[in-house]
Amino acid sequence: MTGQAAVRRQAPGKLFVAGEYAVMEPGHPSILVAVDRHVTVTVRGCAGADVVVDSDLSPERARLRRHGGGLVPYGADGGQVDGLGHVVSAIEVVDALLAGRGLPVSPVHVSVTSRLHRDGTKFGLGSSGAVTVATVTAVCAYHGVELSPDERYRLAMLATVRRDTGSSGGDLAASVWGGWIAYQAPDRTAVRDLAQRHGVEEAMRAPWPGLAVRGLPPPRELALEVGWTGQPAVTSALAGRLDARRWRGTTSQRSFVARSDERVRAAIRALEEGDDDELLRQVRGARRVLAALDDEVGLGIFTTRLTALCDAAEAVGGAAKPSGAGGGDCGIALLDATARQDVTRMREKWAAAGVLPMPIRIQPTNGGLE
Structure with missing residues (x-):
């Protein structure tokens, strides 16, 4: 894909209206809204490393290589991945999806800019979820794979549970669907285990116990x-x-x-x-x-x-x-x-x-x- 045009995708932040903490348990309801502040991810081709990541959420650029189904620093000058874990996990899960479909994986330069913080201090608007959604969407699109909203959410959740099964994923759902939503989290341990046993593609298509999302009308006045x-x-x-x-x-x-x-x-x-x-x-x-x-x-x-x-x-x-x-x-x-x-x-x-x-x-x- 050398010379391919850059791809840019955005994902909004979120606010919980009600149900935080209880939503951590699978199948219990919460209400969230998406907000008009975004994370923007731009993906273009690169040379000299399999993956380069730079972000205004991290002080250093990271140069990474693909190894053993994951990403590791590219030599001694690979930089730090501190603050970039969600981006790295998102790229890794897209790589797994592409490999499962027999599609080639290209070297990519991933740039992240966020309006969900000020001078490095986060506002609490779900920047981790927004950057995960924007990254899986942009990296897939760069490789010619367009995702439905449900696929974006599920792929972002699979990226999230690779790092931590504690996150409810409500921020991911708000970033994907926007507006006001009612959200119930899936059993994240079951989702992670499903992906480990059967791969990303099958995990995306299988039923997820506890998961429910539906849109809500906003308040009238x-x-x-x-x-x-x-x-x-x-x-x-x-x-x-x-x-x-x-x-x-x-x-x-x-x-x-x-x-x-x-x-x-x-x-x-x-x-x-x-x-x-x-x-x-x-x-x-x-x-x-x-x-x-x-x-x-x-x-x-x-x-x-x-x-x-x-x-x-x-x-x-x-x-x-x-x-x-x-x-x-x-x-x-x-x-x-x-x-x-x-x-x-x-x-x-x-x-x-x-x-x-x-x-x-x-x-x-x-x-x-x-």
């Missing part, structure tokens, strides 16, 4: 406001604290998941029925469910700034909560879209608490869902 705490959080570290406390499988965990499921399913019904008041009520309830988990297990979900963010929204009649793992990153608020004075007052309270309002809109749906 509510605005989604986003506040950034300026404090980056690491989702895997927060989720890991639950494992360290031997919480999974306990009565406490089952109670939390049941309470979360009740709130999320009611919020889904409210969106489908166009009941904004009920949606606000359920989002406030989802905040309380997370707060109870935080009090019980001591994860540090609610920082001082996230608590102030939520309180400011509720003080003007809205509903708010951390988005995602908490411990920093972003919070969301839903308010009457016509009540601009309420939004202004809330933002003033945010500013006083050190919370930065972010000019974010919902990325429109890409279609392909019911």
Whole structure:
């Protein structure tokens, strides 16, 4: 494919509206939205290495060679892959797909640019998921393979579980389908084992226990406001604290998941029925469910700034909560879209608490869902 034109693909970031933590368990519901900030991946031919990766999420360029079904540094000057693990895994899983189909694999230069961080500090908008989706899509397209939305999600999930089965994949689904979605995670260990036993192609086509995705209508007359705490959080570290406390499988965990499921399913019904008041009520309830988990297990979900963010929204009649793992990153608020004075007052309270309002809109749906 020497001389082939470069291929560029984008994938949006995400925000959790409800269901974080519970969605880590296969088959339990969550609500996410895609946002209009993107990761862009450009793929072109290269010489001197099998794969070259550069990214504004990593300080160094990596030069890699294909070896034993994976990618390894190309000699002593191969550079570091720190911060590039999701990109590398995405390229490896595409290589496996191409090999399984008997297609040639070309040397590629993969460039990544992201609007999901500022000066290297992530906002908590799902940059890992977006870069994985954009990379599998772009590298496949460069090799002449166009993927359906379902195939993009599944290939991105297969790339993700090669590294870690802890991620729910909600960020991948939001990046693929856009808009508002209801999402239930598959059994990621089963997905990983399926790929290891039968290969990428068969794993993509097999049923995935627990997986469900469907599109949702947006609220009728509510605005989604986003506040950034300026404090980056690491989702895997927060989720890991639950494992360290031997919480999974306990009565406490089952109670939390049941309470979360009740709130999320009611919020889904409210969106489908166009009941904004009920949606606000359920989002406030989802905040309380997370707060109870935080009090019980001591994860540090609610920082001082996230608590102030939520309180400011509720003080003007809205509903708010951390988005995602908490411990920093972003919070969301839903308010009457016509009540601009309420939004202004809330933002003033945010500013006083050190919370930065972010000019974010919902990325429109890409279609392909019911």
